[in-house]
Amino acid sequence: MAMITTDEQEALRDVMRSFLTRYSSESDVRAVMDGAAGYDETAWRMAAGQIGVQALVIPEEMGGAGYGFDELAIVMEETGRSLFPAPVLSTTVLATSALVATGGPLAHEYLARIATGELIATVAVSEVLLHWDPADITTKADKSGGTWRLTGAKPYVLDGGQAGVIIVAARTAIGVSLFTVEAGAEGMAVTALESMDQTRRLARVTFDGTPAVLLGEDGSGWAILCVVYDRALVALACEQVGGARAALEMTVDYVNMRQQFGRPIGSFQAIKHRCADLLVEVESARSAAAYASTAVTAGADDLSVAASIAKVYCSQAFYHVAAECIQMHGGIGFTWEHPAHLYFKRAKSSEALFGWPAYHRERIAALIGLI
């Protein structure tokens, strides 16, 4: 989101919100949690047809709408607010960023299919670590007999079980490179994970001599992934801001309504003050995400620092708000039936995704010269 949103961006927000109210209600989210598909197929199709979410930030010359990151930020914030059960982070952020950054005919082909909503795509990088680090890439790519073949395991692939194509980071003789593997490829096993956060689907994907196609230049994968990583951090931060705001709104609504001792519990100062502290965190998270989003759009020098700052702060803010949300709802906040736990678990999974805050603090320290 920009420092201050434009009228058009607010219009996009309104459109997203109406759409999500219709297609991403709590019961829609729960239906996907319980279902086999792992995403809401109707909603995903509607998102493409009615709004063009999948095509939003794909450049026009590659079949997209050519919008910028500030617009994507709004989409992320709104989907975060509704816990939209669809592969937006994987397809629209991770895969699209990797493909746009790489360019070339193969990338263009995939982007055209992503833009229509027909193709779900994701990127598989992490192996042992949650943050992205070249030393973590041990999945190998061998080119014997003219075909690239991958061997290794990616234990935490976002929407790995839903994707029609996976972009895989693997190590060649030259270095880390990117490969595309389509669903059903020989020697690839995809196992759905049982995540604490059931609103986000992940899969363990293993490769045993799986044929793959090189995406971009051999050995140039890490440079592309660095670009993708910062964008992913900022997009996730925007999603976290949306989730935090939803959890705070839910809390404020509840404490305004719930009566005990003859008055709304929101009139007790302890509750009031804690809600005020949560608003400070939400607004600060919004500021961190806005700055980082602006840095993406501007291609700023301090983008990596800004992205990690946003990751640290928005992760902690979302988690804290979600935890307080459960607390201030009392007993019902601890039930499966109440939505509070959905945000709580989403907050914790988001905190872990792409690296815990402790890692990002060290990344910041290194970037600003403290290490």
Added chain:
Amino acid sequence: MNLDIGRGYSEFQDEVRTWLSEHLVGEFREHLGVGSPTDDTAWDVRVEWERELSEGNWLGLTWPVEYGGRGLGLAQEIVFEYEYARAGAPARVNTQAFELLGPTLLAFGSEEQKHRFLPRIIAVDEMWGQGFSEPGAGSDLASVRTRAVHDGAEWRIDGQKVWTTFGDRADWLYVLCRTDPDHALRHRGLTLLLVPVAQSGVEVRPIENITRSTEFSECFFNDARTGEDMVVGGVGNGWRVVMTTLGLERGSALMPLQLSAEREVGELIEAARARGALSDPRIRQRLVDAMIGVHIMRSTNLRVVTDLLAPKAGLAGRATVAAATTSKLFASTHHQMLGELAVEVLGAPAVFDVDGDAGDRARKLFLLSRAETIYGGTSEIQRNIIAERVLGLPR
């Protein structure tokens, strides 16, 4: 990333920068970053500096020209404050007059009052002190008991005020008095009066703060007098006058806090580096958190300022009410955390045996920051305001 607010006002920005670089020299240059609204260090130099600013026509930028101001807009004021803070110029001395009394007179004062007082404020001829809090009335300002009684062509004032910042340097006080003790609504019986200090009925006694500096005072009124024409905004209207002024959000006030905190974090990082403390991951992580705090303040300020300068009339500031209302709470809490970290990084010299500048600065930051969550609306009152006015929770 350069999100320089002055971008759209480059001519004015150049004017400010040029003037500052030419005048922030010599003794003034030796006192960069010195002082604060509650720190009277290098007072005399700072008074001289304020006079220098006055001669350069930098005071009262947005005040009407007929009262000695330059009649400029909020944008220019914000650009000026930003460049001023960036240059690290010495902290101002007559902040009471510029930030509170001046705007109050502009909104509620009579023409005579405006002509009488505003030019002298701009010329740095008269200093002002605030007479609001009393020993029995702090957060509950409406319970003030200092009494003003109409006596012929004068008002007679009896009572006591406390926490008057730089009160012992003030020539005049703006005093919230009870003029109608029998009014059923206690908010309604209050009047704002302007009172000259130089009289036998007014006694100002400095109070030592926890660093033994006397940046605030108590003021005793014993048959103190002021003219009928020294009522601001009408008799019985004091509460509305004061609340309006206190409620005026000034985007330009956010920057100095953020920029000085940025400088302090930078200095602390270097102090840590010099002491080998950066190799301790716990210190390193806390320094990163301090830096994140400053980054967030900068981002929030940019959002608020961008919104204030939004071209759509009447909507300025509306998108960022929450951000603006939460600023003081965030900044004051952060500054206290920074003070604690500074003392820990500087270690023994800061705690047990002040050794040199750095230790002294760390100790001062640690001690003085304790007041930031108390003055200007305690953090508890800030939270009440945020909860009730922004979140809509019941009173």
